[in-house]
Amino acid sequence: MLKILSLLIKPSSGKLLIDGAAAGDLNRKIKGKIGVISHNTFLYDNLSAYENLQFYGKLYQVAHLKSRIQEVLSQVGLNYVLHDPVRTFSRGMQQRLSIARAILHEPAILFLDEPYTGLDQNAIEILNSVLTRLTDSNRTIFMVTHNYEQGLELSNRVLILVKGRIAYATKTEGITSEGFKKLYRQHVGGGQ
């Protein structure tokens, strides 16, 4: 589903509207408004943090690229390894750089696919603070996760998908982690 939403593959049926615009002919324009964080980082091991961000910044035509790179790197706390090759980074540092890559072009919509996989506590806190900052600046964040606690804490709406269809949708207000776990099991058919 995330591949369809991020315009990587075309839907076999139905219509996709992003930011009010129909996907299709406008794909390239809409792609510039989308950021994706996946468990794969989309980063080149032999390039430094700066070179990776510079490359993606050029592809997304980010204005004032140099200062923007410094800004996002300080947001994720990686300023001190600016010119170090990514292959020397820990998994948590790579994921933080991946967050910097995804927000570099200030996307209107951010898709996250299991972003907490392999993150240390520090990286989880940084990711959460970046997500909170983005939510405060009126951006849409769409996260796929099996981490109920983090998901409920950060979101204002939750969906449960079963076999590609929305089986349950509600606002997160008042839902506890335990309660949601039960709801989840009921809908995916995992027992009580």
Add this chain to the structure above:
Amino acid sequence: MLLRQGWHIFQKDLLLEWHSKQVISSMLTFSVLVVVVFAFAFPPSRGITEAVFPGMIWVAFTFAGVLGLNRAFVSEKHQDCLMGLLLAPCDPVSIYIGKTLGTFFLMVVMEIISLPLFLVFFDYRIVGSVGLLVLIIFLGTLGFATVGTLLGALAANTRSSEILLPLILFPIVVPILIASVKATGLILTGSGQVEQLVTWIRLLVVYDLIFLIAPLLLFEYVLEV
């Protein structure tokens, strides 16, 4: 726009190669090995050298080129970087342009270094026009890089892409190999058969044009395979 995005991808690939030097070193090692093996295999008589020299240099160029082609998309598979490129607001064709430029550039560097080695090892003097020889090598390399990049993208999605690529590539580049070897032979010997030479050059130009245009229409679908 298309060219600019392709240029950014080319720059990124060059930077990656500058840091690792993996591809150019393996290409150069291979071409030097070919020079040495052939130098020992054939007796150094003028007649034999004239007969086999064009074939030898194109064997070295194309097989070393395959090493470069194999790596062109492998670097994009790690950490799903190809998906990162496809998510960016650029035309998939710009990926093709960047990768073709990268392969072409590395092959040219390898050729600039290994061709003088061939001439020294075989004590060979070019009788014909050096300018025409450069043109033939340029056209042959360009054709090889354009087809190779398209097929490299196709093979990259398979498990044993490094085995598959040469198998699907060489049958398709046979016309360019024959034309390049024949034209190189005519130039090196300075035989003065201008009509034949023009025919081979025409074949190279037409082949290059076809495989410069076809991927612009096909590349997006190749990436979906």
